[in-house]
Amino acid sequence: MGLDSTTSSHPLVHQLKKIRQGDSGLLPILVGLAALVVYFQIRSSVFLSAGNITNLFVQATIFILLGMAEIWLLLIGEIDLSAGFNAGVGGAIAVILVDHQFHWPWFLALGLAMVVSMGIGIINGLLVILLRLPSFIVTLAGLLGLQGVLIYIVDRQGTGGVVSVQEKVLYNLVNGNLTPLWTWIVVVVLVVLSSIVMLRGDQKRRRGGLPGKPFFITVIKIVAMAVAGLLLVLVFNTNRSSFTHLSGMPFAIPIDLFVLGVGGFILAKTKPGRYLYAIGGNIEAARRAGINVNRYRLMAFGLTGLTAGIAGLLYVSRLVGISDGIEGGTYVLYAVAAAVIGGTSLFGGRGKMIHAVIGGLVIATIDNGMALIGLSAATQLIATALVLLAAVTVDSVARRASNNAR
């Protein structure tokens, strides 16, 4: 019978046991990411410069958000191929409404953009649920249709297929920073809060009479968080411009952390989140347990649209505008790749929001590093493809090993 998943002996031994049984979690990917970083730094000494790391993180935030958007649906065994252009349309709406002839206040324009994106997600969901169509086909149609909508909206502005952002809030989403002081405050608060939550959770378990996580592991996690936080602050607070002064954490990062926090919380601690995992694991079992599966499937589609909308806002902020030629198709593939590289299963039932973060960082690292060492576009594409294959293979082999160990 074999599997002993309680913490038996020393926690380190337990962790090694888990890896051997195939439940390696994030460890292999983190090791892979570290290897990539080392490689790129050797090939180009500017890789680990403050400016480049900041740039990499900002690039990553958009992949991460689109990855998180996909995870809502990947968990229930669906997919949204239109998410890239959904983001584009949302961003376009925001750009057009804040500037030019509309001049809406930023919160209305950005709010409407997010509502529209969520609505597009819900329409996808209604088509899938009511007409019982496969989400792959519905969202493929969405990809094509939304690309058309985007071109229509942008070209109608009469500015040659590109609309630029001049409004301050939208510009600052990605291009603006927290001051160095606030950077410290945000990171310290986050690390302290996370530590308190972890420790208190453990304390409640012990008081209830349940075995808590070994203290050792919690301490390591807190220390790792603190060290990572410290490094990030030091990197962001270093002046990264050679002719003027530019420092502090870009706003995009706290925005991403907020979405990560809310999304992760919903999945881990609420009934709707739990039901998404159930639907992805065995939809018939969920139905027989009395769960209204269609309600939660629709919710997932809506959340994907909403998260894509937020990604769209960051995207147009980074581009300082919207063009009718954005590569929404490629972006959505990167989004799915990010989720899968991070450990989310394409078949449903397995995944967490943090996977998008890891996967997004991996993809941004490859993107950034390869551009830095001057690889051609062709090489970059092939390399990214190989990384995706490698990640999925490692995961699949590990799962097969864990199934055989039963």
Add this chain to the structure above:
Amino acid sequence: MESTSEASSTQHSVTTDAEAGVSGVSPSNATPLLSLRGVSKQFGAVQALRSVDLDIPNGQVTALIGDNGAGKSTLIKTISGIWAPSEGHLFWKGEEVHVHSPRDAARLGIATVYQDLALCDNLDIVQNLYLGREETDRGLLNEIKMELTTIQTLKDLSVSTVRSVRQLVGSLSGGQRQAVAVARAVMRDSQLVIMDEPTAALGVSQTAQVLGLIRTLAARGIAVLVISHNLIDVFSVADRVAVMYLGNLVSSGPAANYDTASAVELITTGETSRTATSVTSTQ
């Protein structure tokens, strides 16, 4: 060869519950937990159930046996609310009830453990046990309470081979998965637990585990209705036996009234000329 279900045939046959009177056969208290009278079910031109009369008393294990296509699954789906009967009446504790949906059945206290168990492999034991009825604390999942209750429930059912309730159900053995599915039924304070082929895919020791679980349920006063092909399992655990043949309930009564030979004959032909050695036939 046509077979009739009338007990007035010249063959010796064990009386059905309807003739013996509701209280006639069961040794325990007066009213059975669930009584079916004249229950029929039609699907278009197909008559899946023909005027079934059956009593299911609590505190006892009733085994429902019969060949493939005899109507066993249809019968339990009618009881558990998936189908409504085309004709006939259901009585719960003596009063007539109408079970139109699985939710109605659950509200009465009927829990069904299907052959595929309806478990989510990607969730752990606690999450499966509470699926659909999670305990919350101010809107958030109350993991500690659910985990403690799960541990207690498994202990009450003497399920001792599971090491951690946080194991994924997908990593459990067949017998353990059955135990989890049964524990889920029990946790709802069910009064009638229906199990469809619980030992079909299990090996020897796992089968023994599950049969022990079934007896534990009965000992707690729960009525258990078990569908099984395996006559060895049936005779080792059942207090009562009910035989179905081509949609008819051709025979029912205390398990002591049956033996393997008579059971097989009832299953394959709908009648038997034998009686078990210890009981004289009634007419």
